Amino acid sequence: MLIRKLFKFENAHIVRNCTSDRCKRSIHGHSYKVELLLKASKLDHGQMVYDFGLLKGLIKDIFDSFDHAICFWQQDDADYIEACKKFSARWVSLPVSPSAEQFSRIFFYLAQQILVSTITQNGEGDVEVYSVIVHETDTGYAQSFIEDIENEQMGLLKLEQIIFSEQVQAEWLDPAMYEKLKQGIKFQNPSVDLQVPV
Numbered sequence: 001m002l003i004r005k006l007f008k009f010e011n012a013h014i015v016r017n018c019t020s021d022r023c024k025r026s027i028h029g030h031s032y033k034v035e036l037l038l039k040a041s042k043l044d045h046g047q048m049v050y051d052f053g054l055l056k057g058l059i060k061d062i063f064d065s066f067d068h069a070i071c072f073w074q075q076d077d078a079d080y081i082e083a084c085k086k087f088s089a090r091w092v093s094l095p096v097s098p099s100a101e102q103f104s105r106i107f108f109y110l111a112q113q114i115l116v117s118t119i120t121q122n123g124e125g126d127v128e129v130y131s132v133i134v135h136e137t138d139t140g141y142a143q144s145f146i147e148d149i150e151n152e153q154m155g156l157l158k159l160e161q162i163i164f165s166e167q168v169q170a171e172w173l174d175p176a177m178y179e180k181l182k183q184g185i186k187f188q189n190p191s192v193d194l195q196v197p198v
């Protein structure tokens with residue numbers, strides 16, 4: 001069984017080395033739509049894969065980090081990176097280029113890391129990320145699956161290498177959330193009072 005939750009954000013970037021001249025040499029933005037698809041082979045006590053309300057917590061916060069932010073590849077020109085940090089309060093530094101393909105891998109990876117660090121409270125089953133689709137425009141999207149996440153050619157992803165600006169962190173519900181994630185501290189979903197015996 002699959003469920004799908006849609007997220008939206010506005011983000012600015014340059015995609016170095018790409019074929020399109022406008023994309024590779026000019027800062028520009030997109031209105032992104034992200035589809036997070038979760039999979040489970042059993043349902044929780046609410047007979048759901050994973051309550052949509054739970055996705056409004058840490059996962060929404062981490063995806064929202066990219067909203068009204070500029071994203072840059074850590075391999076980019078040092079002067080460009082410095083300018084991004086100097087003139088934008090909200091930025092995200094990435095170990096890979098901010099293409100739609102890499103965004104889909106990064107969102108898959110971050111959502112999966114949060115899920116495995118979350119103690120569920122309502123009989124949830126083997127909930128995991130099945131796929132992430134990132135729509136960069138109305139007509140173009142990239143979609144990642146589990147085999148894309150640890151693909152060395154696509155670039156290895158580590159929590160330590162995805163860096164959020166202080167302003168981004170300050171706007172999280174829990175500003176220490178990402179530090180806790182990196183330290184392996186578990187997050188706990190709210191407890192649930194069952195109204196009907198299961």
Ligand SMILES: [Zn+2]
Pocket residue numbers: 013015023028029030
């Ligand atoms: Zn672009």
